[in-house]
Amino acid sequence: MTKGYTRWNSLSEASAGLNALRASGKTIGSIHSLGALHEGHGKVIQIAAKENDCVVVSVYPNAAQLAPGSVYQYDAEADCDLAHKFGATHLICPDTSEMYPSEYRTFFDQGDYYKRLDGTVVPYLFRGMITMSTRWIIFTRPTRTYWGLKDIGQTILVNRAVKDLLIDTEVREVPCVRYKSGIAISSRLMNQPEAKILEFQRVYEALEVGRKAIAGGLANSEKIIQIMHDHLNPSAMKYFSLKYIKIAKPLDFEEPTEIDIPLIMHIVVSDGPKNYFEGHYLRSQTDLMNAPETIWLDDYYPPFKE
Secondary structure, eight states, X not given: OBTTBEEEOSHHHHHHHHHHHXXXXXXXXXXEEOSOOOHHHHHHHHHHHHHOSEEEEEEOOOTTTSOTTOOOOOOHHHHHHHHHHTTOOEEEOOOHHXXXXXXXXXXXXXXXXXXXXXXXXXXXXXXXXXXXXHHHHHHHOOSEEEEETTSHHHHHHHHXXXXXXXXXXXXXXXXXXXXXXXXXXXXXXXXXXXHHHHHHHHHHHHHHHHHHHHHTTOOBHHHHHHHHHHHHOGGGOSSOEEEEEEEEOTTTOOOOSBOOSSEEEEEEXXXXXXXXXXXXEEOSHHHHHHOOOEEEOSSSSOOBOO
C-alpha cells in the first residue's frame, strides 16, 4: 500500500489481490488504459467509484496495438496518482514480458470488423486492442467494466466479445469527455500549438454539421459525407490531413448508402506521426436530435503549447 492506494506491479500480485477482493464480497469496477492518463480517464474512474466498492485500473501500453518499434510515452507513477485522485483503489502496472511472453499465441478474431473503421487506417489495431482489452476483463473478473465512447469501435467490440464469450460482467459505456469547444480530451492534443488545436476543432464541427443534416431529414450517406467534407475543408488544413470520413452501422461497421439510426459517424485525421480518431455514436433519435450524451469539462480547449 502506498499513497492511499494499492499498486500491483506483477500479474501474480494482482491475481492474489483480486482474489482477496472477490472473497470479501466487494464489488469491483475496472478501467483498462494504455497509460498517459488525463481528466477524461478520471471522469470514467469517478463513475466507477460511485458504483463499486473498489476500482481497479490497469496501466499498460499494449504492445500488440501500438506501431512496431514505437515507444509509448507515459509515467506510471503519475498515472497511479491521478487515477487515485479520481477514486481508483487498486492499480495494475505489469510489463510486456508478463503480458506477451515469447510463447504467447492467442488473439481474438471478430471477422471483417477488424478491417473496417479504425482498422482501415491501422490494420493491426483492433486485433491487438480487443484481445488485450478482453484479457484484462477475464483477468480482473470485475462486477462492472467501464469503456469510454471516445473510442467507439473499441467499446462496441469489447461489448461484443464479453457477450460472445459468456463473461459474467456488466459492460458500462461511458459518454465521451469533451472540452466546451467540442474537442474530445486526448493526451495527443495536450500542449500542441494553439493554431493546431483550433484546426482540429473543425473535426468536431464537421461531425455536428453531419448530424444536423441527418436530423433535418437527409438520409443519403454520400451527400452527408460531402457536407462534412466541405465543412472540414481538408485542402486548407495546415497541420492535419484527412484519412477518412465514414458513416457506418454499429452492428457490423458496414457503410450503408441510405442511413437510419443507430449509426456511427467517424472521422480520422493525421499529423504524420499520429492518427486522431473522432466520432459520434448516435444510438437513438434523442442522440440524433440533441447530439450524443457528453461529459463536458470546464475548460474550453486543451492546454496550448507555450
